[in-house]
Amino acid sequence: MDAYAYVYKIRRSDGLFSTGGVDPTFNTVGKTWSSWRNLQIHITLVNGGLSGYEKGDKRLIRHYKNCVIVTYEYMSEVPITKGGK
DSSP: OOEEEEEEEEEETTSOEEOOSSSOOEESSOOOBSSHHHHHHHHHHHTTOSTTSOTTOHHHHGGGTTEEEEEEEEEEOOOOOTTOO
């Protein structure tokens, strides 16, 4: 049986990827999120939606203006056990 998985990145309009964190920068590699939920949490944090961060803080919101979420699908490798099963 094939096992497919997805990972996510945030790409800016110039092709660079977010490094993640509270005050993200952008580079050619960026951060890869292994779950949609963790990506959502990150975006909420950067947009000031968690306690301790002021809602509507323009410095935080501007990081992801004109960005898109890129989804990569891959097939994970599953080792063959003794006997081929």
